[in-house]
Amino acid sequence: MANNKMLIKFFIASESIFFVMLILAYINFHGSNVEGPNAVNSLNPLRTGIFSLFLLASSLSVWLAGRSLVTKNHFMMKIWILVTIILGAVFIYGQASEWLGLIAQNITISRNVFGSTFFTLTGFHGFHVCVGLLMLSILLGLAMFGDFKGPKSDGVECVSIYWHFVDGVWIVVYSVIYLWAFL
Amino acid sequence: MSTRIPIVPENVKPLPALKENEGMLTWVASIDHKQIGIMYIIVSMIYFLIGGLEALLIRTQLAQPENAFLSPEVFNQMFTMHGTTMIFFVVMPLLIGMGVYLVPLMIGARDMAFPRLNALSFWLVVFGGILLYYSFFTQSGASEVGWFAYAPLSEKPFSLNKGPTYWALGLLATGIGSIASGLNNIVTILTLRTAGMTMRRLPLFVWMILVTSFLIIFVFPIIASAFSMMLLDRLLGATFFTPAHGGSAILWQHFFWGFGHPEVYILVLPAFGIISEVIPVFSRKPIYGYEFIAGSTVAIGLLSLGVWAHHMFAVGLGNVANVYFALASMLIAIPTGIKILNWIATMWGGKIWFATPMLFATAFIIEFVIGGLTGVAIASVPIDWVVTDSYFIVAHFHYVLFGGSIFAIFAGVYYWFPKFSGRMLSETIGKWHFWLTVVGFNMTFFIQHFLGVMGMPRRVYTYHDFPYWGSMNMISTIGAFVLAISVIIFMWNVRYSLKHGKKAPDNPWNAWTLEWATTSPPAVHNFDLVPPVRGRRPLWDLAHPDNPDEPNAKIV
Numbered sequence: 015m016a017n018n019k020m021l022i023k024f025f026i027a028s029e030s031i032f033f034v035m036l037i038l039a040y041i042n043f044h045g046s047n048v049e050g051p052n053a054v055n056s057l058n059p060l061r062t063g064i065f066s067l068f069l070l071a072s073s074l075s076v077w078l079a080g081r082s083l084v085t086k087n088h089f090m091m092k093i094w095i096l097v098t099i100i101l102g103a104v105f106i107y108g109q110a111s112e113w114l115g116l117i118a119q120n121i122t123i124s125r126n127v128f129g130s131t132f133f134t135l136t137g138f139h140g141f142h143v144c145v146g147l148l149m150l151s152i153l154l155g156l157a158m159f160g161d162f163k164g165p166k167s168d169g170v171e172c173v174s175i176y177w178h179f180v181d182g183v184w185i186v187v188y189s190v191i192y193l194w195a196f197l
Numbered sequence: 198m199s200t201r202i203p204i205v206p207e208n209v210k211p212l213p214a215l216k217e218n219e220g221m222l223t224w225v226a227s228i229d230h231k232q233i234g235i236m237y238i239i240v241s242m243i244y245f246l247i248g249g250l251e252a253l254l255i256r257t258q259l260a261q262p263e264n265a266f267l268s269p270e271v272f273n274q275m276f277t278m279h280g281t282t283m284i285f286f287v288v289m290p291l292l293i294g295m296g297v298y299l300v301p302l303m304i305g306a307r308d309m310a311f312p313r314l315n316a317l318s319f320w321l322v323v324f325g326g327i328l329l330y331y332s333f334f335t336q337s338g339a340s341e342v343g344w345f346a347y348a349p350l351s352e353k354p355f356s357l358n359k360g361p362t363y364w365a366l367g368l369l370a371t372g373i374g375s376i377a378s379g380l381n382n383i384v385t386i387l388t389l390r391t392a393g394m395t396m397r398r399l400p401l402f403v404w405m406i407l408v409t410s411f412l413i414i415f416v417f418p419i420i421a422s423a424f425s426m427m428l429l430d431r432l433l434g435a436t437f438f439t440p441a442h443g444g445s446a447i448l449w450q451h452f453f454w455g456f457g458h459p460e461v462y463i464l465v466l467p468a469f470g471i472i473s474e475v476i477p478v479f480s481r482k483p484i485y486g487y488e489f490i491a492g493s494t495v496a497i498g499l500l501s502l503g504v505w506a507h508h509m510f511a512v513g514l515g516n517v518a519n520v521y522f523a524l525a526s527m528l529i530a531i532p533t534g535i536k537i538l539n540w541i542a543t544m545w546g547g548k549i550w551f552a553t554p555m556l557f558a559t560a561f562i563i564e565f566v567i568g569g570l571t572g573v574a575i576a577s578v579p580i581d582w583v584v585t586d587s588y589f590i591v592a593h594f595h596y597v598l599f600g601g602s603i604f605a606i607f608a609g610v611y612y613w614f615p616k617f618s619g620r621m622l623s624e625t626i627g628k629w630h631f632w633l634t635v636v637g638f639n640m641t642f643f644i645q646h647f648l649g650v651m652g653m654p655r656r657v658y659t660y661h662d663f664p665y666w667g668s669m670n671m672i673s674t675i676g677a678f679v680l681a682i683s684v685i686i687f688m689w690n691v692r693y694s695l696k697h698g699k700k701a702p703d704n705p706w707n708a709w710t711l712e713w714a715t716t717s718p719p720a721v722h723n724f725d726l727v728p729p730v731r732g733r734r735p736l737w738d739l740a741h742p743d744n745p746d747e748p749n750a751k752i753v
Contacts, residue, residue, distance in 0.1 A: 032422050
């Protein structure tokens with residue numbers, strides 16, 4: 015049954031194009047807002063960078079969950095999935111508070127093209143993180159009822175692949191939005 | 198004609214019919230690829246009638262100069278909805294539906310790799326269409342901005358009605374369904390082939406569906422992101438495509454055509470697949486240059502991703518960009534020409550049997566070549582500058598989409614109808630249908646080349662009484678009504694033949710691919726026994742054990 019993993023890989027290939035287009039839109043308008051809010055004068059790369067570390071760490075924890083599945087350590091697998099959910103939730107908390115801070119300064123999706131591209135790109139990424147959290151929660155719930163005894167499970171492996179993808183997208187998004195603003 | 202090959206024993210029990218199981222519920226709950234395929238075809242046919250009605254209204258308005266049959270607003274809604282419907286709700290679901298029905302049978306599988314995902318894809322298309330058409334019931338009607346919805350016309354200050362919003366939402370839903378069916382097809386074709394069915398023995402229709410599916414999963418996300426940005430612009434006041442607020446209208450064009458050009462290959466590659474199945478069977482010869490047809494399709498798929506800006510020559514992107522996109526577009530003529538030559542070489546010296554599927558397939562070659570030639574012409578920048586946005590363009594893309602895709606679809610429907618339904622379509626009515634289609638189609642669209650060169654712009658709701666414009670448009674309109682009669686005859690043929698048609702044997706055309714090895718219509722489980730595959734024509738090998746296609750093939 016390699017079908018499921020093949021499906022999720024092609025799905026991710028398709029999703030990548032979706033994000034490439036959002037990133038291209040961001041790049042296209044980079045530097046077109048010299049006055050008014052833009053990435054340089056409105057964003058805090060350090061703060062978001064710290065929250066990004068939580069997301070990066072969650073890739074490690076979901077990998078450890080997969081290792082525990084292979085070694086049939088059911089208890090540790092549940093723990094690592096739980097850790098992944100918590101790390102992902104912290105990242106989403108960071109993004110939500112960042113958004114609220116920007117909106118409080120009247121930097122919104124309709125303020126200018128920076129606002130449009132920034133909120134759209136980070137918003138679609140955040141949405142994907144939330145979908146990932148939902149799937150991880152379903153995995154955890156099923157594991158509580160005794161599923162995924164290992165050593166193999168397409169469910170765990172596919173969600174894990176998806177989660178790594180969401181993580182990888184963020185590395186690109188963070189580089190393009192926050193690090194580029196630094197340079 | 199029927200030299201049946203008794204591989205699959207006759208079913209002892211009658212085939213499970215809808216009414217015997219759960220009645221109408223199966224139409225909603227079914228995850229069987231054959232039923233979903235049929236449902237795709239039925240829904241597309243309903244949309245075909247709606248889109249055709251819109252076309253008739255357009256042509257009626259244009260029949261005479263200074264006509265006031267439709268108001269400009271309604272006319273704009275008609276051409277927008279006609280284009281959108283025909284592309285996204287007729288040709289695409291018809292081809293995907295035929296693919297969903299035939300791919301598992303052709304590769305000897307029980308069903309698609311993900312039957313539930315298959316049902317989801319179908320229902321997303323259905324509800325996407327309902328969402329699109331719901332816009333007619335909103336305050337100022339459907340979208341009026343054309344099927345490529347150029348910004349800033351499609352944006353808030355210029356289109357305050359809800360039409361473009363419903364348009365984008367409907368197409369977004371349908372697009373997600375298409376991506377899901379593309380993913381499903383890829384996994385099915387790569388993993389569920391029966392023993393011996395190597396990639397080099399795959400029926401060409403399946404090859405075309407595979408390449409199309411790759412195109413779908415790589416280009417529909419482009420338009421999904423563009424639709425998302427457009428919706429954010431319209432609903433939340435984002436400024437992606439509004440130049441007045443710092444956005445870029447040209448960015449929409451790049452995004453739209455980045456999707457839109459590969460989309461036309463999504464619409465025509467499976468049609469090439471149908472032709473590649475029909476022509477060898479009715480010429481009684483194996484396909485000529487199998488590798489070249491499959492390979493040139495891959496080449497078309499790759500090239501199609503890099504030619505989008507030939508839709509944008511009038512924008513003024515600069516000479517370097519224009520020259521690149523012109524040359525890249527002309528390159529596509531090479532793999533396409535390879536296919537045409539292969540089909541003709543297959544027919545060459547064959548024992549050609551002009552049954553209705555073959556009539557449509559032969560006409561396809563001629564009409565598609567006309568559309569292809571005008572395509573090469575308008576890939577040249579100076580010619581495009583003269584005829585862009587004129588009726589020449591309308592004539593060109595109808596020759597490739599109707600003369601190409603729809604002719605091939607008719608060939609496919611006549612070819613596979615016995616498999617779908619267990620009955621033959623009437624050949625007599627079929628010939629009437631064919632000739633009226635040829636006459637009506639060429640009458641409608643050939644003259645539009647001249648109207649375009651004479652300067653008639655597309656998308657105008659009326660025109661002045663310039664010399665000959667009135668009479669030429671009248672000819673085109675009469676042609677459209679002939680075409681409408683041909684469609685009615687086709688629908689009547691389907692209705693009549695479903696009830697009274699000749700009972701179809703398992704392999705009425707004496708064809709060679711696996712779908713003909715099972716009963717007509719196939720049992721729910723498709724095959725009792727899948728015949729061994731030792732070459733590209735398994736049923737030929739089975740009937741001619743002394744003269745197989747690949748004498749040295751290993752028995753698996």
